[in-house]
Amino acid sequence: MSDAILSRLLQRKKTTAACAAAVLDSRHSVDPCPEPLLKKYIRHKFLLEDEDSDSGNLQGLAKRSLMRAAGEAASSRYLNAKDCTGATNALTKIILLIMNIEQTFGVHFTPAESADAETVADLCRLVRTAWNREETRV
């Protein structure tokens, strides 16, 4: 890996961590887990660039991320390719993202809640609900 790429990835890691910290800081604010912040976190996590679509759709973001990784010429066939468990590359990426969000923000979503999340806004709602749930329990 070239120094330039390595440096870019390290920078990206730092920015992602900063976004995660900002989301965590928002927990007790009037606007917990704001959508723009979480979206920024996801975009960094997915290694997306500024010129990539600003869509809040998780499928769209995951597919764009796969194209970044596989190259612009990645066909839709690659994006929709299934592994031997019947999961597409994009779906696998989304589930891994959701699991990462659970870990990073100290929350837990049920498998059904995870399956229903289609947009960044859905994920924000899930994080807020999980935080609330925890506080009520406390």
Add this chain to the structure above:
Amino acid sequence: MSIQKGIDQKIKVKPAYFQLIHTTAYEGPCRLGSGEQLTPEFDEKIGHAKFKRFKETLKTYSDEIEFLEPELLTWTDEFILREEQFKKLSNDVGKADLFLFDGVFHQFPASEISQRFHVPVGVIGCCASTDGVAGLRNAGLEAYGFIDPEDANRQLKLMRTKIALRNTRVLAILKNDVVSKGVLSTITDLQQLTRDLGIQFTFINAEDLFDALRAITPEQEAAAEQIAKDLIDQAEYSDMTLENIVRSTRFYVVIRALLEHYECNAFTMPCFEVCATRKFNDEFRCTPCLVHTLLKEEGIPSACESDLNALVAMTVLINLTRKAPHMGNTHPYASEIKTDESTPSGLELIPEIEDKRNIVSTWHAVQTRKMKGIDGPLMPYHITPFTQAGWGATIRYDFSRDIGEPITLLRFHPSGKKMLAVKAVIVAGAGKDTVGCSTGLYYQVADSRDMFRKMLDFGHHYTWVYGDYIDDLKELGEVMGVDVVTAYPGEFPYE
């Protein structure tokens, strides 16, 4: 009370998605991945996500399929299907016509369900469909495999036809004998037919039918008159008086009422035997032709001459195609040299067929106005009497309008265990302005001698629809457990 038509019958399907949950994170000869992707939590989450996608796919299936509540079933790499998973399906045993399974490595749980509940199962996808179904069939269980969801959709629609047949109850008019003297090749073992295909029968005597015609109510009379007026209004022209058409629509209204009363959804009667009572000539002044036409246009199978082979074939075609078929006497020309002698009685040797080989004709005065689709517009038609005396309304359509169109003919074997399917192309119409039964069409088949040889095993009345349904019928035959004999060797040698 309304007639429960076969075409309105849906196939009830219980869908379930199987997700395999690996109890710990590992790689090996059966799985691969890294990190979080190998955890049970990932399996659970992605299982739900794929189940959601599975449910979305179900929305793309035909509305002829009624899905019961879809279930997500899980099992683990201990390779047992636990009781709590069986319970998710047990309430729908007896309600569902078929259990439809998709998922991951799902041949094993599908097989467990099949063996536990003894229900028909359908398995989608590689390689569960082929592996699971082969295993189940070898064990004598009813199982179907689908290449992918699209294939499942297509085959479930075929299975719906099987379900519709199973819910067919025929109102059969009886006069003298179950076997009409004009259709000796009819299916005679009705109990076997019920066991094989589920078709049931209610017989009433012709005298009861006559009594019902005599006891027509004012409401039925008004309905008959309105139907007759509509028939005239929508026709290109009519050769009959309103009064004579009403005599036939009255017959239709009464038969419809009898179908409702006896909870039947298919009809046939022995034309020759009932004709010989002279009641139609002396008293009612009608023939059954218009009854058959109008019932078929509604999607209710209705066959001439107590011909059960034609009736079952018609039931298949109506349910498979949602088209209202024609049926009739069918006979080929023997050779290139056609003479008046080789032309079936009532038909004419016409120029359009003189220089063509492999010509076959089918004729009976039971054309319908919905031959291109029960849900579509009426085809152009005119009204002509069956009798020279001017009574016995029949619908006539000029099949010469459709020269070159492919058609599919079908008839069941006298055993009820085989069907003969023939592909053909229309060459000319026949007898559209004549009285009697000699109205129909000429068409070209691949090999008329081959067809005739097979007809010698199957009989003479064929029911037909527009379009090429040979492949569908072959697949339907597999689903129904009925052998399909075809009367063409492959591609058409049309001239």
